[in-house]
Amino acid sequence: MSVDTSVRLPGMPVKNPVxxxxxxxxxxxxxxxxxxxxxxxxxxxxxxxxxxRQGNPMPRIAETPCGMLNAIGLQxxxxxxxxxxxxxxxPWRDTPIIANLYACxxxxxxxxxxxxxxxxxxxxLEVNISCPNVKAGGIxxxxxxxxAGKLAEAVKKRAGDKPVxxxxxxxxxxxxxxxxxxxxxxxxxxxxxxxxxxxSVDIRSRKPRLANVIGGLSGPAIKPVALRAVWQxxxxxxxxxxxxxxxxxxxxxxxxxxxxxxxxxxxxxxFMRPDMAFRIAQRLPELMAELGIEDLASYRGSLRVG
Amino acid sequence: xxxxxACRDLTILSVTEAGPEGGxxxxxxxxxxxxxxxxxxxxxxxxxxxxxxxxxxxxxRPFSICRLTPEALTLxxxxxxxGTDALCxxxxxxxxxxxxxxxxxxxxxxxxxxxxxxxxxxLAPFVEYAATHPVPANLALVFGHRQPLSCYPFAEMAAVVGxxxxxxxxxxxxxxRFIALLETxxxxxxxxxxxxCGPRPFLMTVARLARRFGARAQVSLENRMAxxxxxxxxxxxxxALGQYVQTCTQGPVFWVxxxxxxxxx
Numbered sequence: 405m406s407v408d409t410s411v412r413l414p415g416m417p418v419k420n421p422v423x424x425x426x427x428x429x430x431x432x433x434x435x436x437x438x439x440x441x442x443x444x445x446x447x448x449x450x451x452x453x454x455x456x457r458q459g460n461p462m463p464r465i466a467e468t469p470c471g472m473l474n475a476i477g478l479q480x481x482x483x484x485x486x487x488x489x490x491x492x493x494x495p496w497r498d499t500p501i502i503a504n505l506y507a508c509x510x511x512x513x514x515x516x517x518x519x520x521x522x523x524x525x526x527x528x529l530e531v532n533i534s535c536p537n538v539k540a541g542g543i544x545x546x547x548x549x550x551x552a553g554k555l556a557e558a559v560k561k562r563a564g565d566k567p568v569x570x571x572x573x574x575x576x577x578x579x580x581x582x583x584x585x586x587x588x589x590x591x592x593x594x595x596x597x598x599x600x601x602x603x604s605v606d607i608r609s610r611k612p613r614l615a616n617v618i619g620g621l622s623g624p625a626i627k628p629v630a631l632r633a634v635w636q637x638x639x640x641x642x643x644x645x646x647x648x649x650x651x652x653x654x655x656x657x658x659x660x661x662x663x664x665x666x667x668x669x670x671x672x673x674x675f676m677r678p679d680m681a682f683r684i685a686q687r688l689p690e691l692m693a694e695l696g697i698e699d700l701a702s703y704r705g706s707l708r709v710g
Numbered sequence: 711x712x713x714x715x716a717c718r719d720l721t722i723l724s725v726t727e728a729g730p731e732g733g734x735x736x737x738x739x740x741x742x743x744x745x746x747x748x749x750x751x752x753x754x755x756x757x758x759x760x761x762x763x764x765x766x767x768x769x770x771r772p773f774s775i776c777r778l779t780p781e782a783l784t785l786x787x788x789x790x791x792x793g794t795d796a797l798c799x800x801x802x803x804x805x806x807x808x809x810x811x812x813x814x815x816x817x818x819x820x821x822x823x824x825x826x827x828x829x830x831x832x833l834a835p836f837v838e839y840a841a842t843h844p845v846p847a848n849l850a851l852v853f854g855h856r857q858p859l860s861c862y863p864f865a866e867m868a869a870v871v872g873x874x875x876x877x878x879x880x881x882x883x884x885x886x887r888f889i890a891l892l893e894t895x896x897x898x899x900x901x902x903x904x905x906x907c908g909p910r911p912f913l914m915t916v917a918r919l920a921r922r923f924g925a926r927a928q929v930s931l932e933n934r935m936a937x938x939x940x941x942x943x944x945x946x947x948x949x950a951l952g953q954y955v956q957t958c959t960q961g962p963v964f965w966v967x968x969x970x971x972x973x974x975x
Binding site: 427428429430434435437438450458459462463464465466467469470471472474476479623624652672674675676677678679 | 716717759763765766767768769770807809933934936937938939940941942943944945946947953954959
């Protein structure tokens, strides 16, 4: 049985729904020895800011049951260096490269969007309003529907013909209200979810395991939370949702598509083995054939409830 | 789609106690068959994730290459946490996914008198270093350890290198004596090459002494690491300019003058 793994996202047809999550796949190039980047449905690169950022002090990562905490603090080379040194080496003609944007306020977000929208090699802009590890902006933007809407609007205005995705935080009372506000503000798609805030401590040294004390929890441990968020958001908005959170197999991919996601991002699982995203992309059509799923559009959102 | 094959599923050949007391002290050699990793520079490392990890623990574990031949990759592992505990319980025939060699290894200068300073499991990369050095007579080893000496691959190294001495740290009073020994040795090799691998306080002492005596020295860091390939930015270390460099790709071996080497990275 031949299956069709292609997906239509706004302004961007993709060959398969398996993408990589920001902050877990470097700038893509780090993982090219482990698979063919062109085989992925998309690559979301490490969060970019206008100026380079040093990130948080060490230690920045800690292992937790079925997961990990991170407080990297958006260390990145800055948008200029990315466009000059990294993007030209990525296979952007063959696979969509999605720039993840971080800024401290709406004006800076808009400026960053303006710079990136002029680049042929950038397929879409993913707005990070949900990073738990930075003091200014980040998660504060993602917890207020009004602010989320304003930022989506500010970025959309400067994004030209580039689709704008807004990446949502699970650290909210009602993710649906944020999702609705982002779409009203002009978001073309939503990425659900960023990390959950968490903490780990050492009872002997009496120290937190992260210098930042609090970090973002990711990995298989958070998959049920992500699946729930994607399900709720898909029920509430018509914009496509890209599911992310604890996905580490082709089976997991189908779970997210079953609850309504158009595509998914592989995050922490890239750390389990650097060829993980490639393996999942390779395995997905085999699994679809085994389950008699001809194409993803007919399977999407077909969860039988009640 | 063709995978590059850079991640390889290897079969465990053996898990052997290091010496008669190795098991009691958690020290093991793990041999993996037909690694197919090509050649490596001593000081480079591999990431290892046995199939039994499943989804927990999530991270693979980094290990210095202790010995690499076309037939086998040997790791020297001390069980000290849930990852290393699980690795040391593997049986012949079990599988582990391995990728590498990764990072930058130690400098090799065949004709330069070279001092290897190792602490505990930090001895591992020097086994490969001594085995692949063209003039092992130019090598000297000073090894600080807490477990019985037979728990480490010391005797086989002593048989190969020009000079080897071990120092066991039993009581708190031993530490200043060990540091005094390091001081004498670093001064002696100030005109040569000094290589160090071991716990962070040990490396900081070596770096401090190397600066004082103007010695050329490299240290191999063991920062906590998730991916090992430059993707997570979790293993960074501050360089001399105060900027973060990645231990996995730009290290784990650095010249001491490249780093600040503060207590908390």
